[in-house]
Amino acid sequence: MNTQNVSRRKFLKDASAGTVAAVAMSAYGKAAAKGDALAVLGGSPVRTAPFPAWPPVTAEIEQSLVAALRSGKWGRTLQGPMQGTGLVVEFEKRFAELIGAAHCLATGSCTQSLHTALHAVGVGAGDEVLVAPCTFIASIQAVLMCGALPVFVDVDLDTFQMDPGKIEPLVNGNTRAVEPVHIGGLPCSMEKIMAVAKKHGLKVVEDAAQAHLAEFQGKKCGTFGDLGCFSFQSSKVLACAEGGAIVGNDGALLEQCYAFHNLGLSAKGGSAAIGTKYRMHELEAAVLLPQLATIARQTQTRNDNAAYLARRLGEIPGIVPQKLHEGATKAAYYIYGFRYQKEHFNDSPKQKFLKALRGEKIPFTTMYFDELNKQPFLEHTLNSPTFRKIFSQERLKRYREENLCPSNDQLSAEGVWLPQYVFLGNTKDMDDIADAVAKIHDQKDQLARL
Numbered sequence: 491m492n493t494q495n496v497s498r499r500k501f502l503k504d505a506s507a508g509t510v511a512a513v514a515m516s517a518y519g520k521a522a523a524k525g526d527a528l529a530v531l532g533g534s535p536v537r538t539a540p541f542p543a544w545p546p547v548t549a550e551i552e553q554s555l556v557a558a559l560r561s562g563k564w565g566r567t568l569q570g571p572m573q574g575t576g577l578v579v580e581f582e583k584r585f586a587e588l589i590g591a592a593h594c595l596a597t598g599s600c601t602q603s604l605h606t607a608l609h610a611v612g613v614g615a616g617d618e619v620l621v622a623p624c625t626f627i628a629s630i631q632a633v634l635m636c637g638a639l640p641v642f643v644d645v646d647l648d649t650f651q652m653d654p655g656k657i658e659p660l661v662n663g664n665t666r667a668v669e670p671v672h673i674g675g676l677p678c679s680m681e682k683i684m685a686v687a688k689k690h691g692l693k694v695v696e697d698a699a700q701a702h703l704a705e706f707q708g709k710k711c712g713t714f715g716d717l718g719c720f721s722f723q724s725s726k727v728l729a730c731a732e733g734g735a736i737v738g739n740d741g742a743l744l745e746q747c748y749a750f751h752n753l754g755l756s757a758k759g760g761s762a763a764i765g766t767k768y769r770m771h772e773l774e775a776a777v778l779l780p781q782l783a784t785i786a787r788q789t790q791t792r793n794d795n796a797a798y799l800a801r802r803l804g805e806i807p808g809i810v811p812q813k814l815h816e817g818a819t820k821a822a823y824y825i826y827g828f829r830y831q832k833e834h835f836n837d838s839p840k841q842k843f844l845k846a847l848r849g850e851k852i853p854f855t856t857m858y859f860d861e862l863n864k865q866p867f868l869e870h871t872l873n874s875p876t877f878r879k880i881f882s883q884e885r886l887k888r889y890r891e892e893n894l895c896p897s898n899d900q901l902s903a904e905g906v907w908l909p910q911y912v913f914l915g916n917t918k919d920m921d922d923i924a925d926a927v928a929k930i931h932d933q934k935d936q937l938a939r940l
């Protein structure tokens with residue numbers, strides 16, 4: 491029997507169990523005693539112990555960093571990807587192997603990686619790039635930095651990812667690329683996205699900033715498109731202070747990325763083209779390298795805990811856990827999302843629920859639920875002298891009129907994320923999270939007093 495298939499089936503079964511449980515079970519929050527006051531109103535918080543700390547500080551990381559400091563070689567050796575010596579070059583080689591890509595170029599951040607990758611695949615002034623609005627601002631800024639328009643593809647409310655069915659109607663003669671963002675580290679529907687891209691000759695740059703070791707149909711996120719971009723910023727599941735990487739299988743494309751990130755100077759030493767300085771340094775690689783030994787185990791722990799939590803949260807009326815796309819075989823769970831439906835909580839707004847959750851000492855974030863397609867930075871950029879030179883007023887007017895993402899608006903109103911480090915612990919930690927949410931549901935009358 492194929493054990494890989496068995497574990498994939500088990501994973502999908504576990505991950506979707508929350509939905510089934512929501513229908514089949516009505517008993518929830520077994521640990522939440524009726525009559526408990528919400529902690530924010532003077533009751534005892536459900537959670538008392540701290541969750542695992544992040545970013546990690548281990549003896550191995552400390553030793554690696556000190557050795558790099560003492561070496562006196564703080565900058566990367568200036569040879570191309572897969573050549574030369576030094577910690578950055580070693581990290582590139584090992585990260586490429588881990589992700590299953592032929593090449594890797596390390597950079598100073600994922601923002602830099604995205605800018606470099608979009609430039610390398612040919613995104614330039616006047617182009618359009620398809621991207622979901624439920625993301626970090628960097629995914630959008632990288633497009634604008636190329637002089638291109640981010641065209642927003644609405645999300646799907648089940649998975650919180652770019653809705654693959656809404657991509658094709660947005661493709662026109664100016665569309666150059668799709669930028670799927672694996673938000674939360676849960677894989678986008680890559681089979682469908684790649685099919686649309688192939689049909690229309692679009693380049694694909696994956697924003698895998700949050701998706702280290704996530705897999706779709708057994709293949710790692712970041713390896714489906716022309717290029718995939720990762721972040722190693724401190725909160726990420728593979729972390730240094732700042733840092734990023736681009737992976738891909740096309741050596742010539744990676745050489746272009748190298749030149750762009752190295753002031754236009756090619757890996758072979760010559761002057762190549764326009765470029766900037768986006769290099770990773772040795773101290774960042776020194777912090778990252780020891781973590782390559784632990785990331786696979788941590789990813790499995792997050793998946794196991796997330797599947798368990800999905801089952802528990804799915805039992806609570808008005809809590810809708812984020813689902814994996816069909817075909818997703820592993821997630822990074824950089825964050826884990828659920829939707830809060832206020833009609834099941836006496837119509838209390840999300841802010842009150844969050845206040846109560848904070849009181850119960852459960853960490854959360856609502857980042858990426860900012861309706862990025864409506865943020866002022868976008869309008870300011872459209873009105874900038876550069877953009878007014880590139881785009882006609884008529885085109886910008888049409889762009890503004892068509893910039894509508896109703897599902898993302900709903901998701902932004904309802905969504906809540908839990909950070910990845912809470913999934914590094916055990917089942918008891920998951921029970922505390924679910925018990926806290928169940929307690930708030932049990933005591934929903936008290937939300938009116940917040």
Ligand SMILES: Cc1ncc(COP(=O)(O)O)c(C=O)c1O
Pocket residue numbers: 598599600601602625626628629671673697699700720721722723732733734
């Ligand atoms: C989805 C997404 N894209 C891009 C980035 C940018 O990464 P960095 O902070 O490394 O520039 C982030 C960082 O949080 C992100 O979450």
